[in-house]
Each structure stands twice: as C-alpha cells, then as structure tokens.
Amino acid sequence: MRALVWHGTHDVRVDNVPDPEILNPRDAILRITSTAICGSDLHLYDNYIPTLQKGDILGHEFMGEVVETGPEVKNLRVGDRVAVPFTISCGSCFFCTSDLWSLCDNGNPNAEMAEAMWGFSSAGMFGYSHLTGGYAGGQAEYVRVPYADVGPIKIPEGLSDDQVLFLTDVFPTGFMAAENCSIQPGDTIAVWGCGPVGQFAIRSAFMLGAHRVIALDRFPERLRMAREGGAEALDYTEVGNTLDVVERLRDMTGGRGPDACIDAVGMEAHGVGLEGWYDKVKQVTQMQTERPIALRQAIQACRKGGVVSIPGVYGGVADKIPLGAMMNKGLTLRMGQTHMQRYLQPLLGHVEEGRIDPSFVITHRMRLDDAPEGYRIFRDKQDECIKVVLKP
Amino acid sequence: MQSIPSEVHPVGARDRKQDMNVGDAERFVSVLAGAAVALAGLRRGKGAGLAAAAAGAALVHRGVTGHCNVYGAAGIDTSDKGRIEQAVAMLPANRALHVERVFTVRRSPEDLYGFWRKLENLPRFMQHLERVEVLDERRSRWVARGPAGTDIEWDAEILEDAPNQRITWRSLEGADVANDGTVRFEPAAGGRGTEVRVSLSYSPPAGKLGATVARLFGENPEQQIRDDLRRFKSLMEAGEIPTTEGQPSGRK
Ligand SMILES: NC(=O)c1ccc[n+]([C@@H]2O[C@H](COP(=O)([O-])OP(=O)(O)OC[C@H]3O[C@@H](n4cnc5c(N)ncnc54)[C@H](O)[C@@H]3O)[C@@H](O)[C@H]2O)c1
Ligand SMILES: [Zn+2]
Numbered sequence A: 001m002r003a004l005v006w007h008g009t010h011d012v013r014v015d016n017v018p019d020p021e022i023l024n025p026r027d028a029i030l031r032i033t034s035t036a037i038c039g040s041d042l043h044l045y046d047n048y049i050p051t052l053q054k055g056d057i058l059g060h061e062f063m064g065e066v067v068e069t070g071p072e073v074k075n076l077r078v079g080d081r082v083a084v085p086f087t088i089s090c091g092s093c094f095f096c097t098s099d100l101w102s103l104c105d106n107g108n109p110n111a112e113m114a115e116a117m118w119g120f121s122s123a124g125m126f127g128y129s130h131l132t133g134g135y136a137g138g139q140a141e142y143v144r145v146p147y148a149d150v151g152p153i154k155i156p157e158g159l160s161d162d163q164v165l166f167l168t169d170v171f172p173t174g175f176m177a178a179e180n181c182s183i184q185p186g187d188t189i190a191v192w193g194c195g196p197v198g199q200f201a202i203r204s205a206f207m208l209g210a211h212r213v214i215a216l217d218r219f220p221e222r223l224r225m226a227r228e229g230g231a232e233a234l235d236y237t238e239v240g241n242t243l244d245v246v247e248r249l250r251d252m253t254g255g256r257g258p259d260a261c262i263d264a265v266g267m268e269a270h271g272v273g274l275e276g277w278y279d280k281v282k283q284v285t286q287m288q289t290e291r292p293i294a295l296r297q298a299i300q301a302c303r304k305g306g307v308v309s310i311p312g313v314y315g316g317v318a319d320k321i322p323l324g325a326m327m328n329k330g331l332t333l334r335m336g337q338t339h340m341q342r343y344l345q346p347l348l349g350h351v352e353e354g355r356i357d358p359s360f361v362i363t364h365r366m367r368l369d370d371a372p373e374g375y376r377i378f379r380d381k382q383d384e385c386i387k388v389v390l391k392p
Numbered sequence B: 001m002q003s004i005p006s007e008v009h010p011v012g013a014r015d016r017k018q019d020m021n022v023g024d025a026e027r028f029v030s031v032l033a034g035a036a037v038a039l040a041g042l043r044r045g046k047g048a049g050l051a052a053a054a055a056g057a058a059l060v061h062r063g064v065t066g067h068c069n070v071y072g073a074a075g076i077d078t079s080d081k082g083r084i085e086q087a088v089a090m091l092p093a094n095r096a097l098h099v100e101r102v103f104t105v106r107r108s109p110e111d112l113y114g115f116w117r118k119l120e121n122l123p124r125f126m127q128h129l130e131r132v133e134v135l136d137e138r139r140s141r142w143v144a145r146g147p148a149g150t151d152i153e154w155d156a157e158i159l160e161d162a163p164n165q166r167i168t169w170r171s172l173e174g175a176d177v178a179n180d181g182t183v184r185f186e187p188a189a190g191g192r193g194t195e196v197r198v199s200l201s202y203s204p205p206a207g208k209l210g211a212t213v214a215r216l217f218g219e220n221p222e223q224q225i226r227d228d229l230r231r232f233k234s235l236m237e238a239g240e241i242p243t244t245e246g247q248p249s250g251r252k
C-alpha cells in the first residue's frame, strides 16, 4: 500500500510499504477514506518528539471502512464506516473504566520507554513515535486498529467524511480543553493558538456557556476564522512581549484577567523578542525540549483562582515556568492527551443535530500522494493553510 | 472481560533493551542535566562552550533512548543488565540473586490465581519460557529458551499453594540453576483489583555454565519480571498483549 513515511527532519515521503495485518484478536483493518495532518504531526515533522524512527508511518486522524476484523471484535462488521480515536485504549483497565482513556495501562507496547521519561506511560497512539507505542499511523491506504471493539465509532448515514473526520482528534481535544475550564456564567476564556485545536476550543467554550472568548495568534486567516467563531481576536505580535500580552488581557477583562486560559499552542510556540530567542536557542541545543512561551503567558495572565487548560502537547522538560504565579494565584492546571472515547458519542450527537459542522476548519484537500506538500504548507502556514485533509 | 486468546504475540521489547547501556536512574538525571550542561556551555560561548552544549544535547538523547554513544564506544555499561552481569560474575557459587516486582491488575485474586495456577499458562506471558509441563499435583517441568537456540530444562515443585492468595515453587535437585519463586495475590484497596507481587531467587552456578545461565536468567532480571508482569496484566485485563510486531513500516 501507499503510506506517508517519516525519513527525517522535514523529510516525509509517500512510499510503498506492506499492507497491515491482524496481529491481535481485538484488531481490525480499515481502508482509509479520509485522513488529516495535525498540529501534533508538525512536532514529528520538525523532529521535536524523541524516539521517532526512519521508516515510521505517520498519521493519527483518520476514518474509513472496516475490511477485516479479528475474532474478538464482535461489534464491527466488514463494510462499517467508522472514525477512529487517535488514542489506543483497552477499555477494561482502571483508567479506561474511570473514563481516563488516554491514560490506558494496556495500550503502549513500549511502556517501559515512556516510564523512563514520565514515570508512567500514557495510552498508545497511532503514528506518534515509539514513546507512545510505535504504532503505524493512518496517513495511508490501510491501517491496523488495535482494540477495535472499543475505539472506533460507527458513523450514521447522511454525514460526510468532512463532517466527522475531526471527531478523531481535534474536535474532542478542543472540547476537552474548554470543558477543563469549568466554565461559569459570565466567564471570559482566553485561547492561545488559533490552529484547529484552538478553533474547536473557541467554539466548544461557547457551547459550554462562555460569555466571551479572546483568541491569540499571529496569522490573519486564523484570527479571521476565530472571529467567525465568535471570539475577539488578538494578534500578539502587535501587542508585544509576554508582559504586554498579560497587560492587554487584563485591560480587556475589567482588570480581572481571563477566568480560564487555554494553551492550544504547545511545545513549538513562536516567541517575540528576547524571550522567544532564549527558548529557541535552548530548544535547538536540546537544553529544554519545549518552548513554553504560550504556557508562560497563560499562567501569568490567568485571574486568581482560575484554570489553565493545556491541550497543547509537551513531551519533555521546560524552563522558566512561573511556578510562583501558579502557587500564589492558586491556579488549577488541567491537561492531558484527550480522553477520546469519553467524547466521541456526545460530540457525534452535536454534529448530527447540526449544532456544529466541524468541516469549517478545512482549508486544503489533497491526494495522499501530495501529503509531503501538505506538511510543508501547513508547517509554514503558507497559502492560508489551517487544516489539510488527504484522500488515499 | 474478553476471553483469553490461545495465542499471543510477545512484545518486541527485548531487541531494544540490548541497545540500552544507561541505567534507569542515570537516564532521568541525564534528561534533566542535559539541559543544564548545555545552558552552561552556551553562556561560555564559542569553543569549549559549544562542546558543552553538544554534550548537553547528547545527555538528553541518552536519557530518552537509554543509549549512550560514548559508553558504547568505551565498552562501559551502567544499565541493570550490565550491573547484574558484573554482579553475577563476582558471585561465589550458590549465592542467590533476588528480585521482586509488583503490579496492580484489575481482576479478582480468584481469577488471577486460577490463571497462574495452571502453570501451562505461564509461557503466555513469561517471555523466556518455552513451555511448562505439569507432571503431577506438585511437580512440573520447565523449558526455557537458552542462548543460541539451546533449551534449558529443569523440574520444579510447588511448595505452598494457598488458593487465591499465594503460590510458592522451587526447582528440584539437579537443576542447572537452582531457583525458587513466590507469587502473591492481594486485593487492592477501594476495589482497584489485585496487587500481584512476584519474587524470584536463583543461584547461578559458577564457571562457564554459570555465565550462560546468567545470560538467560540474569539478563536484567528486574526488567524481565517487570515485562512479564506487564504482559500478565494486559493479558488478564485486555485479553491480549499489545504489540506492533509484524506491522508495516517503511524500513527495508
Ligand atoms: N492534547 C491532545 O490530545 C492534543 C491533540 C491534538 C493536538 N494537540 C496539540 O495542540 C497544539 C495545537 O494543534 P493544532 O493542530 O491547532 O496546531 P497548529 O500548528 O495548526 O496551531 C498552533 C497555532 O499556535 C499559534 N502560535 C504559535 N505561537 C504562539 C504564541 N506564542 N501565542 C499564540 N499563538 C501562537 C500558531 O501561529 C498556530 O496558529 C499542538 O501542540 C498539538 O500537538 C494536542
Ligand atoms: Zn492530532
């Protein structure tokens, strides 16, 4: 089959590779009909996530048609159309049964590697380095889906791929980010990053009752899309450095600060001035694995007793995190890879009932063969690219 | 709960372990210290400073992957495997090595005991075991995969069998490597399942045979128990052991 293969930093290619096979009784094989490139894939593309290997197949946002099932998969049939959550979770461990699916104990065959890094392992993930299992991803013609009896969700007729594809990651991720804010009537939520995750966080915050949402980014088309979602948009490069951003947000919120702040940027934040340069140098020389600029701003700007919600991905160690601000303002920090299976059914319901059409975020459609070009323009934010959907 | 499949594919963790020559504790410090070393390097600027920065980067790398190129080149091995082999080499004959590990499994002590007590099940999650044949109520024959395709065999007997609580076994006279072990099943608080605690002791013989046996049993025994117990947990909780062995990739 054809699949997008990682060869090195900024070097991904569509290669011919063997077809996937059933390896475990609860596996299924899917023929992929749509797959997307995620902001998380850019961390791989830029080679900031350790343990990626040349030859790895990427992609964790995909849907398609079941073509084969293992003997223990009783709920799916060949021909079923399904969307697949990006986390690989068993459904029966302590964490899965506590609705904390991304923390599954039995999803990561390389758990020992993750334990060395984090103390304990997260769930497995498709196409996301060997630290989270080294599973072949879904930017391909076919994919093997482990624990297929508890992961994939069947898509009812009448909904297009474009409408449901983002149930596989960015919609639930933005939704969980907003839910983690424990939104109360009158709340103002500030969202750093207007990529797909930020866009869904904005819309989810309103769905959950936010009074106002303030969105920060520097790309006009992303700020425009945020505004279309009801947010007040702020180009942070026009505002200035971290202190200026904090000041501006305070002014915009009656001197209180946002009630909750969402970091939808993650480890590769762009920085302004000296602070940006500092983090860039430290990351490039591997003295820290993150550039936590948006996170610092979120912590600093957040009102007393507020929540900082972090959907943006971090993998290792970061420097100059304002611990004193967290402590003395009594902040609550909530974060994590998304507990996908918790959100699939309810969010599918929202799509079915027309409360949201997630396809708004798509700016580019390409053939799988053109995926390398898709990575490039998405990474470089060229051609007003916000979300790329690939068709095998 | 899923039924237990008759065949499970073992996880491919062992190949990677051979690449690891940096011990666990040291690896974590590497990740953290890598940053600091490199920072200090950059402050000094140019020449020596850049070398230090590069060293910092290398520290982060080895912290994450468990492999240090410098150690590799110098033949230094501070990993568990290395330490155990050195320890075994220094052991007088008939001195026992002891390892113990615990995992919490979300099943009842009854279920877990029942599965374990059928000793034929053990090779389904103990990676180095080829098979266990039950000879009678107490005695069994264990066959392990040795280095270079050789099998190592020994007979064992059950010393204590406390249903749903504890099983203790030991090898019989004449085993190449005298070993004994206990597995305990204790309910975890708050309905969190069962704490499964395994302790193993074995006494590698001296000499060349000892070295061979040590490689089999002593190749990072802590890690081996941890891996085996993790597989046991997955098998009992999920009905299968997660794997990627046999999946497609763009390699080769
Ligand atoms: N937690 C999860 O389970 C999960 C799931 C999916 C994605 N993610 C993560 O969410 C993050 C965003 O994903 P995405 O797909 O939207 O990516 P993206 O790259 O499209 O969006 C990131 C946006 O952040 C903006 N940005 C950069 N620096 C900024 C700064 N200092 N202040 C404000 N905005 C800044 C960029 O301009 C960009 O628009 C990534 O880190 C991704 O890995 C997490
Ligand atoms: Zn993603």
Ligand SMILES: [Zn+2]
Pocket: A089, A090, A091, A092, A093, A094, A095, A096, A097, A103, A104, A105, A106, A107
């Ligand atoms: Zn689980």
